[in-house]
Amino acid sequence: MFRFEKKANPFYEKDVSGCAVSAIMNTKGRRFSSEGIVKSIANQRDRSNGLGGGFAAYGIYPQFAELYALHIMYQNQASAHKTEQYLDDYFQVEHKEVIPHRHDTVISHHPFLRRYFVKPYPVGEKTPDRIFERLSEDELVIKNVMRINTGFDGAFVFSCGKNMGVFKGVGYPEDLAVFFKLEEYSAYIWIAHGRFPTNSAVWWGGAHPFSLLDWAVVHNGEISSYGINKRFLENFGYNCTLFTDTEVIAYIFDLLVRRHDLSFEMASKVMAPPFWDEIEKMPDEEKELYTTLRATYGGALLNGPFSVIAGFKNGIIALNDRVKLRPLVAARKDDFAYVASEEAAIRIVQSELDRVWSPAGGEPVIVMLEEPAAVPTAP
């Protein structure tokens, strides 16, 4: 059920999937329970087939808000032991525990699930004999996560952001919510995914959301450009290891927004750019902008059908492919924002809505916290 053996495969792996996605966010940063998101994703049960589901929740670890929360799955105790030794070399582990889960649910078989609240050691401290230097804390976390995910057999880091976490596995998402005791968490952003993979490569790490730092991505679709997106990202030091095309979206967001400092709007225009015909008709300055954008970041264009929701600490962004080959509906009600594959999945949570709309292909829906500082960082 969970497979870790294929790490050294020189070729690319991806899975082909159709899926359900849903997200609920409170724009004032007020935290709320998992009830709504579970209801929403359960309502789209037809869109998944029990072979993968998961959630991302933002604001769930206020007591450790300044620490990176590493969620790691292990195939066996030996891989856990080896990985924990490695973590000790690079990180100050403030707290470590088993990710709470129930033992009496329909989920009968799962990897070892642990979480660590960590802080990278400053350069030179603790481990003078090291291979990464002059990296920011974020970069150091990414490098080490990539290293564990490619070099440590039987270990996978599936979440590594601050004050957020991913809970995912093989099963229907509503069953996994019970398994992971999600009712015990409250978050200001909830993102959920129900998976319908059409190949047999089903394993715990392959479920959505995919996460890197505080990015969490759920995705319905197939990235036909995956082969080049992956190689484009390798150019910038990202190794795609999770055997699915969705992780490239998380890495592209990280590259464009965090490292290259592009706005969310600009980043979505990289992933779903205007057609050349449209660019041709733009005023000169805009024409140059979009031509340059496409020429420079052509390898990050996401081709093929997709609807995707990406969460980050200050909000969510939802995006369709530029010819809208997969469904995506957005809605607002007071200080709540909703995005889902189907309107019904929103209505079941909130029947009275201020506004409901179906975003056009390539037009991002960006919802930001009104007051980022308002996010509670301590209980």
Add this chain to the structure above:
Amino acid sequence: MALKTYESEFKIVRDDSKCIACQVCVRQCANNAHIYDAEDEKVYADDSKCVNCHRCVSMCPTKALHIEHTPLQFMGTANWTSSAIRNVIKQADTGGVVLTAMGCDKKYPNYWDRILLNASQVTNPSIDPLREPMELKTIIGKKPDKLEFENKGGKVSLKTHLTPQLELSTPIMFSAMSYGSISLNAHKSLARAAFEYGIYWNTGEGGLHKDLKKYKDRTIVQVASGRFGVNSEYLNTSAAVEIKIGQGAKPGIGGHLPGEKVPEEISVTRMIPAGTDALSPAPHHDIYSIEDLKQLVYAIKEATRYTKPVFVKIAAVHNVSSIASGVVRAGADAVVIDGLLGGTGAAPAVMRDNVGIPIELAIAVVDARFRDEGIRNQASIIAAGGFRNSADVIKAIALGADAVYLGTAALVALGCHVCQKCYTGKCNWGIATQDPYLTKRLNPNIGSGRLMNLLRGWSIEIKEMLGGMGINAIESLRGNREHLRGIDLHDKERELLGIKAAGETW
């Protein structure tokens, strides 16, 4: 007279019941293989002069002609083929080099024919290019690592501007073929087609004829070891400049255009005295190392005030990925790789048939090397050498090329029948000749139209294949080897090509 001990390769078969003795064949054959006997009122053939170019066959109004490979073959063995024996005899007769033209004539594995493309089914809708946008536009040149923007009063504008780029309407260009090796009418056809279709043509190393300056914005001017026709004006009458280091058909050797092929017009264009041999040395004598190349790249950039991308063309040889990497680090905006099957107007057969590596492997290893080194965005990869159809082109792009150069395919569109006798200067199709009686056979109005037809046809096919894969922009296929599968390939070959075996899933 010494006895000639080998016989003609071809046999001209004339159907007397159809021959009306109109003598069109006689007038059309520059090799004098057809002879009219006024007394007999009949046309006879001299098989020994026939090169099997099919000009007479195509022109015969009654279709009375037919050319055969002569049934008379040497006893030979599997090893001692007729052509092997014939070449030994010819060399024993003359003491010379066996000359030939066009591309490699040995049956090495063709990787294009061992690579299969993907298509969408169910999980991913295929796209119909007749009804939905399908983008082939390709931009060649150095790209920045990242873009920077500035926000002026809420208006976002670019801070990073691209260095000069070439914009292609389809990922195809015409490769370097010099005026001298081919006729001015051939050049006119290429230039006009490139201009009208929104791609680029390449002058080759023989300079740019004055009549073609108007196509400047679609012209790539070449600087080769002979530096023919190169001056500041030439470099600036272009969209890009290409430094030619090597050629796939004859890596490591130069060229030699004999003086009899240097009439007035060519002498003016090449800037050499009429009637003198035009010699291209094997190396550039100012480039003996990679740092010398860097100096020339930047000398050209200075001379063109950094307004044009500079390409460097190398032949695909064993160490191609390291060389290409060096070329990029020397400042090239695009590296052109010319593979084993690349063509030529004249080369020793031993060079053409035995030197270099297939373009398929070269593209794959160069693209992989660039990505490993994190320099893939610093230069475009242009592949050349033996592209026969749109499937070859799309596979090259999926392996990692930005665009391809067509040489032979363009000549075939102009009428070439690949008889491989370019070096004789007696091209009956008016292409590889400077004889005014022959060159006028290529009407650039017709030629450019045929080239545009070819570009259009291939582009439509590329769009169909892309749409089938569920992709609607060519950049999403470039380097996307997920859409390729290998058949009948060794593991090592697949590893180098970076593709899975047919039957393997995602």
Add this chain to the structure above:
Amino acid sequence: MKRIYISEEYCIGCRLCEIHCLVAHTKSKKILKAFKDEIPKDATAAVLVEEEGHLSFALQCRHCSDAPCIEACMTGAMYRDKKTGAVLHDEDKCVGCWMCIMVCPFGVTAADPATHKITSKCDLCAGQDSPACVANCPNEALVYEDRENES
């Protein structure tokens, strides 16, 4: 009117125009039958390729708007077709005086040595979309166009 225009830079001297002109003016219009049975040995086509060195062009009646041959013809055998504007020749009316040959500035009418009448006079292959010489020119050295009405 639509006329035949010559691009001598693309005339390759193959003389297919002459061959097809002869065929087009036979009864069968089939090339093999025409050359085996219908066309006399010394027949000349209404289009003639003039050649010197590598220069050549195919010339036929220009169908002059101010045609001296019509002026010179005493029997009215040479006349202008009212509909098409072409200069045509009525063999029944021709008496073989050859005045037309003498006045033609292009030398494109010829006499039939057997009948002494004028023969091989270009008739623009009346009734065809394109005259045979134009249709069969492999290099577009002959084109059939109406350039006078172009703006």
